[in-house]
Amino acid sequence: MPTETFEFQVEARQLLQLMIHSVYSNKDVFLRELVSNASDALDKLRLEKLRDDALDTDVSDPHIEIDVDKEARTLTVRDNGIGMSYDEVGRLIGTIANSGTAGFLKELREAEDEKGAEGLIGQFGVGFYSGFMVADEMTLVTRRAGESKGTRWSSRGEATYTLETVEDAPQGTSVTLHLKPADPENQLHDYTSPWKIREIVKRYSDFITWPIRMVPETADGDGTPEPETLNSMKALWARSRDQVTDDEYHELYKHISHDWREPLETIRLQAEGTFEYQALLFLPSHAPYDLFTRDHKRGVQLYVKRVFIMDDCEELLPPYLRFVKGVVDAADLSLNVSREILQQDRHIRMMQRRLTKKVLSTVKEIMTKDSERYATFWREFGTVLKEGLVTDSENSEAILAVASFATTHSGDEPTTLAQYVERMGDEQKDIYYITGESRQSVENSPHMEAFRDKGIEVLLLTDPVDEVWVDAVGEYQGKKLRSVTKGEIDLDAKGDEQADEEREKQAEDYAGLLGWMGERLAEDIKEVRLSTRLTVSPACVVSDAQDLTPALEQMYRAMGQEVPRTKRILELNADHPLVKGLNQAFKNDDDGTRLAEAAELLHTLAVLAEGGQAKDPARFVKLVAERMERTL
Template structure:
């Protein structure tokens, strides 16, 4: 097949220009990314050879080589791993169609003014292109294990790349960077220098399982020196804690996660006895862009006796801990373990239970040991962790102990349920909460007026998952979780005779109006009644104690589940001048109540708007308001 020339996609060209005119302060990361890619290729070859004993591949000496040529100003990173076919090069290298380029560019623009851009390369799967930060031209030669023909890819990053078949290519992949001139303003270091290569590999890749060897060219008339192995290849999770610096753990995390930030927390676990395994887990400091993307792969790296098995073993942690990164090295699993076997394996289930408990205990301990780090963690991952309150009944108590929630007690500091329970007023039977889209909207809700007036604390829940977990959990230490927008509210407290008399009087005075409004608004509400929760607003709508809220109804419908729409209850504040006026008008009207129909619809519409909803016929509501204003003015 002759050499073919192709054009990069528009976003790929933008990406290449960013690499060529690099915004990154630390260009050393290009070598970290190429070595990491080579290590992945060796992992994949080992796994493929285990699963297919007929694979025609050389696995006798898996390694990574770095070769520098100072005269030619080239740097080559090669491996004898799995390699790529022509089609794979086209898909994975030629187009970067699946590399999240748009999201990468968006985050890169946000990070350009700070140091945040240095690690975004690997995070979005475009680490190969980091070579253009230091090279005028990049050439890749690769042959997939088991195939006879190789592929050459080449580009100067100017909008096109070439592809051709090659007959003579060793198994694996070799990436050759034709480095920019040494005096280039963008070339701060000589990447053909042995000391610089050693420094980068030691800093970023010392823990990689495979040997990383520096190949030095022979001088005139001299034998080529033996390749020098640059990394220790020691598994950090198998080394004593006092022999490993925090920086080493951080670099392993960055290698696994392709995150440029240090992890928020490192979690070590070693299980001994009938089933032995070691785990090294990391809690990130920042939520990934795809945390809530459906179908996105996640999980821990699984090793068996330090042999890499798979990259995203989802069975080791529940889905609500999908943000956790790390490695698990088991001693007693089969090297030929498959995903199907993992799903049924009793040992894997035991590992998941213990790893889950360890992570949740770490989060809980973090809250008391380092409140600032805990606040960062909960801000980034609290919403996804609360999914476990719905799906993981076995760990629900541990999740509630690790969780915190905004409340009316403190505008800045979230509270735990335990702390809320300690502050409950004498005679208070329930833990009260309100759900909504933002703290501002729920704090200003008319449903909160009586609670605010009596100083009763209310949890302010604004994540979508909050609508679900409060119904699923139901109670905390015998105290019911009670929504302030559902059912009738009785906040207790001593009532004097005058107040009691006023309430009885209101009931008698409003009986006729309430019955008429219930009949008139029957298409929308099941009942109109007087409110015990309103002190300032004229009206509000509430759900019956056993009904779904509108937000929860909409959530179920969005998931494809049809649920009947429940009619709600309209509550009126008998002490509000507007409601008093409507009652007086009702008393004057006698049999002819046509003038009050608009007032009833306006009260109902105002109640819907106050909770963040909207009238069924917004146009009619606006017209009613305009007409009323016109007559009043």
């Protein structure tokens, strides 16, 4: 097949230019990315061979090799791993289509500092292109295991790249960087220097389980260069705590997660007895960009007796802990274990339960000892952790113990439910909350007026999952969770005879209007009643205590579930001049059409006040315009 030339897409060109003109001080990131990619290729080959014994491939000496040529100023990283086919090279290397380029560029522009920008390289899967920070041209030669022909990809990082089929490519992948001219004043970035290669590998890749070899410039006694193994290949999770430094833990985290920022916390766990395993888990300090996408990869790898078995092992932790990265090494599983077997294995379920409890207890410890680190954790992962309140009843109490929420009394600092309960007055029996799209919208909701006037604290819940978990949990420490937008709420002191008498008089005075409005608006509401929660606004709409909220209805429909439309209740503020005037007009038997229009407007205003939409926006605008015209 002849050499073909292709053009990069626009976003890919922007990315390449950014790499070529990078101002990052730590350019070493390119080598650790290429070594990490090579390690992944060897892992995949071993896994493929376990699945398919008939695969025609040599797995006798899996390794990574680094070769430098000072005269030609080239650096080559090669592996004899799984390799890629022609189509895979075009899809994965040529287009950058699967690398999250748009998201990468967006976050890169928003990165606060150089370290944050560097951390994005691996996270977005564009580490291969970091080679252009140090190279004028990159060439990749690869052959997929089991195939007879290879592929060569080449680019100078400009507008185009080339692809061609080659006959004599060895199995695996070889990436050659044609390095930029040497800088005599900066020897720290001389990537043709063996000491520099040794330094980078030792610092970033010492724990990788495959040998990383380098052919030295000088030969041994018979004139044959003797490869030097640069890494120790010791599994960090198998060493005792006093044998591993924090830096070594952090580099393992970066290798696993492709996030070059420091992790927030390192978690070690060793289980002994009838089923033995070791776990080394990490809590990231920053949420990955794809945490809430369907294609998000979980970060826990499964090993058996230090042999890599599976990346992205979903069975080791529940979905709401999908942000946790790390390694689990089991001693008693089969090397050819499959995902189907894992789903049925009781030992795996036991591991998941214990790992889950360990992660949650670690978060609790952080919360107790370091408020700043806890605040970082909750800001980045609180939303996804709350999913567990819906899906994991066994651990819901532990999740609630580490959860915090914005409230009307906590300012910018979130509060725990335990702190909320401590602040409750003697007369308050329930924990009150309100859900909505933003803090501003819920704080300004008409439903909050009486709570604000009486100084009663309300949880401000603005994540979509909040609509679900509050119903699933129901209570905390015997205190019922109550929405301020559902059911009847009476905040007056019990036994207040004057308040009771006043409400009875108002009920009698407004009985006719309430009944009439209920009939006129019967298509949209189930009832009209006087409100005990309004002090400023004329009206609001509320749901019955057991009804779904409009937001929850919409959420279920978005997921393809058919739910019946729920009619809500219209509450009127008997002390508001508008409502008083409407009641007097009704008693005076004023123009029925105008009264009906006023009732319709009042209902629509209540819907809009809580962030809803007018049933007929054009009619609403017309009625408002006519009313304004008559008053001018």
